[in-house]
Amino acid sequence: ENYWNQDGEKVILFVGRLAEKKGVAFLIKAMKNIKAKLIIIGTGPLEQNLKSLVLQYRLQQKVIFVGAQNHEELRTAYASADIFAMPSVTARDGDTEGFGLVLLEAMASELPVVAFRTGGIVQIIRNEENGLLAEPENIEELTDCIQRLIDSPQLCRQLREQALKDIQKYDYNNIGKIYADIINGIVGK
Numbered sequence: 001e002n003y004w005n006q007d008g009e010k011v012i013l014f015v016g017r018l019a020e021k022k023g024v025a026f027l028i029k030a031m032k033n034i035k036a037k038l039i040i041i042g043t044g045p046l047e048q049n050l051k052s053l054v055l056q057y058r059l060q061q062k063v064i065f066v067g068a069q070n071h072e073e074l075r076t077a078y079a080s081a082d083i084f085a086m087p088s089v090t091a092r093d094g095d096t097e098g099f100g101l102v103l104l105e106a107m108a109s110e111l112p113v114v115a116f117r118t119g120g121i122v123q124i125i126r127n128e129e130n131g132l133l134a135e136p137e138n139i140e141e142l143t144d145c146i147q148r149l150i151d152s153p154q155l156c157r158q159l160r161e162q163a164l165k166d167i168q169k170y171d172y173n174n175i176g177k178i179y180a181d182i183i184n185g186i187v188g189k
Contacts, residue, residue: 041066
């Protein structure tokens with residue numbers, strides 16, 4: 001329950017490589033106006049930049065980098081969070097989010113999802129039905145989506161229920177491979 005010493009605060013979870021197309025900087029900036037904790041799982045080329053951004057915005061009490069996590073730790077993280085954020089964007093070199101396995105993982109873990117409307121995400125998330133979508137790079141809209149989930153347990157419940165129905169469509173027996181991919185750090189490459 002109190003896995004990250006959150007003191008009753010909601011916990012927003014990000015899982016992925018800390019690379020440009022993952023859009024983590026937008027999520028960190030959104031946290032300025034959100035009363036919650038953000039847990040960032042993963043490593044990558046932008047790690048130092050993102051940590052600097054957290055200091056710059058004085059968010060070190062709110063934003064926690066926990067590095068790479070193994071299968072068990074990841075399961076605990078999903079189970080202990082309240083909201084899953086996937087703020088993926090199109091990188092400058094045109095690289096975009098593929099089919100988000102971590103997204104399915106979050107949905108299976110009954111986390112309401114907020115994401116940017118990019119790449120493969122739109123094949124899975126239907127706005128207001130099984131998750132919330134914000135315009136890519138729009139920090140204000142991302143903030144609003146997260147705030148709505150924090151404020152409305154009922155909305156969270158509706159999105160979670162629909163998401164659980166939707167993921168039945170995917171072959172979820174493959175979960176071991178998904179975890180292996182995450183552990184090997186190749187999700188989203």
